Amino acid sequence: MTIKTVINLRRISQVIFFLIFFWLILKTNFEVNFSPENLSEVILPYPVSIGLEFSPLIALATLLANGTVYKGLLWSLVILIPTIFIGRFFCGWVCPLGTLNHWISEIGSERISRKGKNRIDSNKYKKYQRIKYYIFFALIAAALAGTLQIGLLDPLSFLARSLGTVVLPSVHVAADATLSWIKSFGLSPISAAAQFFYDIISSVILTFRQAYFHTVLTIGFLFLAALILNRLYTRFWCRGICPLGAMLGFFSRFAIFGLEKTEGKCDDCQLCQIHCQGADNPKIGEKWHQAECHLCLNCQAVCPNNSLKFKFFPDQGGTRTNPAGTPKIDVTRRKVFISLGSGLALYPLFRSGDDFKANASPYLIRPPGSVAEEDFLRRCIRCGQCMRVCPNNALHPTFMESGLEGLWSPIMIAKIGYCEPTCTLCGQVCPTGAILELTQMAKVGDENTQPNRIGTAFIDRGRCLPWAMAKPCIVCEEWCPTSPKSIYLLDAVESDSQGNEVKVKKPHVDPDRCTGCGACEFACPVQDKRAIYVTSVGESRSSQNQILLQRKGIGKNNPNQKIGY
Amino acid sequence: MQRREFIKKTGQAITLAAITGGTGFLFHNRQKSDYETLLPKLKNFEVAADGNLPGITLSRNENHQAALNAALDAIGGIKRFVKSGERVAIKPNIGWDRAPQQAANTNPELVAEMVRLCLSAGAAEVIVSDLSCNDPRRCFLRSGIRQAAEKAGARVILPGEDDFVNTDLNGRLLTVWPIIKYFAEADRLINMPIVKQHSLSSCTIGMKNLYGILGGRRNQLHQQIDQSIVDLAAFFRPTLTVVDASRVLMRGGPQGGSLDDVVVQNSVLCSTDQVAADARASEFLGLEPDKISHIVLAEKQGLGTVDYLSLGYKEIL
Numbered sequence: 001m002t003i004k005t006v007i008n009l010r011r012i013s014q015v016i017f018f019l020i021f022f023w024l025i026l027k028t029n030f031e032v033n034f035s036p037e038n039l040s041e042v043i044l045p046y047p048v049s050i051g052l053e054f055s056p057l058i059a060l061a062t063l064l065a066n067g068t069v070y071k072g073l074l075w076s077l078v079i080l081i082p083t084i085f086i087g088r089f090f091c092g093w094v095c096p097l098g099t100l101n102h103w104i105s106e107i108g109s110e111r112i113s114r115k116g117k118n119r120i121d122s123n124k125y126k127k128y129q130r131i132k133y134y135i136f137f138a139l140i141a142a143a144l145a146g147t148l149q150i151g152l153l154d155p156l157s158f159l160a161r162s163l164g165t166v167v168l169p170s171v172h173v174a175a176d177a178t179l180s181w182i183k184s185f186g187l188s189p190i191s192a193a194a195q196f197f198y199d200i201i202s203s204v205i206l207t208f209r210q211a212y213f214h215t216v217l218t219i220g221f222l223f224l225a226a227l228i229l230n231r232l233y234t235r236f237w238c239r240g241i242c243p244l245g246a247m248l249g250f251f252s253r254f255a256i257f258g259l260e261k262t263e264g265k266c267d268d269c270q271l272c273q274i275h276c277q278g279a280d281n282p283k284i285g286e287k288w289h290q291a292e293c294h295l296c297l298n299c300q301a302v303c304p305n306n307s308l309k310f311k312f313f314p315d316q317g318g319t320r321t322n323p324a325g326t327p328k329i330d331v332t333r334r335k336v337f338i339s340l341g342s343g344l345a346l347y348p349l350f351r352s353g354d355d356f357k358a359n360a361s362p363y364l365i366r367p368p369g370s371v372a373e374e375d376f377l378r379r380c381i382r383c384g385q386c387m388r389v390c391p392n393n394a395l396h397p398t399f400m401e402s403g404l405e406g407l408w409s410p411i412m413i414a415k416i417g418y419c420e421p422t423c424t425l426c427g428q429v430c431p432t433g434a435i436l437e438l439t440q441m442a443k444v445g446d447e448n449t450q451p452n453r454i455g456t457a458f459i460d461r462g463r464c465l466p467w468a469m470a471k472p473c474i475v476c477e478e479w480c481p482t483s484p485k486s487i488y489l490l491d492a493v494e495s496d497s498q499g500n501e502v503k504v505k506k507p508h509v510d511p512d513r514c515t516g517c518g519a520c521e522f523a524c525p526v527q528d529k530r531a532i533y534v535t536s537v538g539e540s541r542s543s544q545n546q547i548l549l550q551r552k553g554i555g556k557n558n559p560n561q562k563i564g565y
Numbered sequence: 566m567q568r569r570e571f572i573k574k575t576g577q578a579i580t581l582a583a584i585t586g587g588t589g590f591l592f593h594n595r596q597k598s599d600y601e602t603l604l605p606k607l608k609n610f611e612v613a614a615d616g617n618l619p620g621i622t623l624s625r626n627e628n629h630q631a632a633l634n635a636a637l638d639a640i641g642g643i644k645r646f647v648k649s650g651e652r653v654a655i656k657p658n659i660g661w662d663r664a665p666q667q668a669a670n671t672n673p674e675l676v677a678e679m680v681r682l683c684l685s686a687g688a689a690e691v692i693v694s695d696l697s698c699n700d701p702r703r704c705f706l707r708s709g710i711r712q713a714a715e716k717a718g719a720r721v722i723l724p725g726e727d728d729f730v731n732t733d734l735n736g737r738l739l740t741v742w743p744i745i746k747y748f749a750e751a752d753r754l755i756n757m758p759i760v761k762q763h764s765l766s767s768c769t770i771g772m773k774n775l776y777g778i779l780g781g782r783r784n785q786l787h788q789q790i791d792q793s794i795v796d797l798a799a800f801f802r803p804t805l806t807v808v809d810a811s812r813v814l815m816r817g818g819p820q821g822g823s824l825d826d827v828v829v830q831n832s833v834l835c836s837t838d839q840v841a842a843d844a845r846a847s848e849f850l851g852l853e854p855d856k857i858s859h860i861v862l863a864e865k866q867g868l869g870t871v872d873y874l875s876l877g878y879k880e881i882l
Contacts, residue, residue: 033706042703208702209725210726391702391703420703421662422703465788471788472787472789472790473765473787473788474764474787475784475787477764478763478764478765478787478819480820481820481822483821483822483823483826484816484817484823523698523784524784525782525784525785525788527782
């Protein structure tokens with residue numbers, strides 16, 4: 001096999017893994033079929049979070065933070081163990097964000113700084129590439145301390161979140177806008193053709209309904225920035241920021257595969273430097289950095305003199321004019337300690353704020369099946385899979401609802417969408433167990449089991465039509481899915497502005513029955529700020545965030561009374 | 566400056582100024598009022614009255630399809646209502662993510678049988694649609710209606726944003742509202758409600774079921790629910806109302822959930838008078854029809870009669 005063939009294999013591998021990852025994000029979507037049986041479980045047909053479970057960084061950080069490697073995260077060993085032997089092949093051959101960065105970096109540029117000598121210079125190993133190691137050590141230490149921040153920068157989580165909550169919903173808006181613009185011409189053959197293409201795109205890429213997400217600007221801006229930086233420095237993210245790249249570089253310490261440089265034949269043409277992805281100094285005369293190399297093999301392929309060769313147990317020179325390569329990461333011990341210390345310090349810094357406990361937001365309504373907040377923040381990697389899969393667009397990335405510590409972790413915004421009683425998809429896709437997988441029975445409850453609660457509904461009597469405006473309305477009660485209903489109505493007679501008597505039914509919430517699903521808030525006709533709303537109190541996952549001394553009349557205390565959906 | 570250069574530069578500036586100004590005038594809106602839009606009108610779905618036939622029939626049978634056929638035959642058979650080549654729209658209740666035995670949605674067996682009957686009468690197309698409250702994908706699947714109606718040969722439509730068209734309902738309360746466009750395009754409308762308790766209107770049967778054709782902010786309609794229901798009934802005037810009383814939801818409506826709230830009645834009711842249909846069906850809930858305000862209001866507005874016996878009410882057991 002010639003080196004050209006190997007390069008083509010690498011390109012094919014990049015395309016395939018990128019498409020698989022993208023396809024898994026597309027399939028993180030409620031498009032399943034089920035029969036009308038009363039309690040049939042709705043299960044996604046594909047293991048869609050597997051794309052994230054291959055990240056060794058997520059596996060390591062969640063292991064440090066909560067002491068377990070959750071379910072499919074064991075797959076990450078498939079990446080990590082070969083890396084120990086051969087180096088960062090993941091970055092050059094597999095990583096979908098790396099591939100995206102690769103493609104965007106390689107589009108021809110008009111900038112002088114991206115050509116000729118300047119490009120050769122920019123592809124030399126630079127000190128900024130150390131930053132990723134310091135990020136890695138800081139985030140790992142933070143995870144150990146109990147605050148998992150790795151998901152903000154883990155490339156798989158970063159890409160999944162950006163695609164799911166920003167890119168795909170934006171594509172949806174663009175596709176709809178384009179279609180209606182073309183249709184506005186009123187020329188039926190053109191409209192029909194446009195509809196035809198729209199239907200094709202729609203069946204592949206678009207969701208059943210347009211999704212609208214909270215705080216997309218913050219997520220979208222960072223994604224855009226990561227992509228744009230490629231135009232200044234080739235694969236800037238991979239070289240300078242990516243903590244997963246750093247981890248894999250760290251684990252390449254004992255690699256038995258690497259670059260062998262044969263000095264004699266080199267005519268100093270610099271082609272290897274022009275095509276280098278990792279800025280690891282493949283050129284003869286420079287010190288090669290194993291930990292920076294993505295194994296793209298470009299240098300070997302472009303070398304006209306066969307001076308460069310990747311092989312097992314390479315002879316890595318060591319002459320005065322051709323220095324030996326190094327397997328070590330280029331960091332100073334002092335800065336590693338500072339990074340670790342900074343990471344550890346994140347925990348007291350975050351927790352001394354009021355967001356976590358003392359003044360936790362009432363709108364921090366976590367998805368059904370979520371573990372207690374302390375544990376949740378040790379697990380959630382903000383990959384956005386739960387938000388993407390939620391069929392009602394109920395789950396959203398937080399902005400500041402759980403402080404900076406929980407940035408982009410999921411909350412329900414019931415005004416946009418409520419939690420569908422029989423739906424358990426968010427728990428099915430969570431790769432780290434922040435949201436546990438519930439059976440439908442565990443979610444809706446039965447005679448012996450409490451339903452899973454995510455909050456409690458409250459009525460804003462100043463805005464509610466029967467309470468404040470002498471207008472009949474029972475929409476919240478109509479939509480309440482528990483049986484018996486958690487919203488009950490009491491007859492009342494109010495006076496309107498003319499002094500006429502108006503008979504109304506005033507809604508009341510029974511906190512014993514309410515599960516906090518938010519259907520009432522979603523359906524309330526007071527459009528801008530709903531007259532009934534859900535807050536997190538009463539959530540099953542917390543022993544403290546409760547109203548009632550004891551939940552009465554349900555479950556084992558009183559088997560005669562049923563509550564459920 | 567050369568004269569040539571002067572002319573050229575000024576000429577370019579004047580041209581750009583003319584284009585800019587012209588564009589402004591071209592798009593200048595001189596109309597003070599809103600544009601008048603052309604709104605689609607519905608066809609007249611109703612069939613002519615026939616003095617020899619009862620206006621309302623009810624059949625009881627554990628075999629629900631048989632019950633439907635018996636009630637329908639007694640009121641003149643399917644051929645009276647659906648002619649060859651017509652497009653029929655069927656409006657079941659598919660509002661909630663509930664299974665058939667929970668009696669929140671219309672019985673799927675009855676919907677399927679109705680589809681088959683319409684097709685056997687020569688209908689060009691049978692459409693089954695409803696705007697669900699819960700996620701329509703779940704509602705259409707869990708209710709069993711999607712599967713059953715498609716198998717019977719209907720076109721089952723989960724309405725999306727593009728499937729609505731603004732229509733002037735011409736009601737005393739309701740004016741321009743979006744409706745599912747397939748109902749505006751149909752030749753016949755068969756309303757297939759299920760009988761359920763409702764906290765505000767006492768019951769939701771036929772006329773209330775027409776809510777499901779509307780889009781928009783329909784959660785506002787509850788503020789004047791009686792007039793809203795009557796406006797809808799007066800506007801749509803279905804060809805036939807087929808009431809599913811095979812299972813009746815006595816409490817916890819309109820969504821239900823607990824099987825304890827369901828009473829099996831094994832009955833199907835057909836009527837050309839939607840007020841009479843609702844009046845008779847409300848008795849399954851233990852209600853007195855002449856005390857249900859929207860039914861009384863509908864009668865007062867001339868949509869039909871509460872006194873269903875006067876229509877030659879016929880029960881087939």
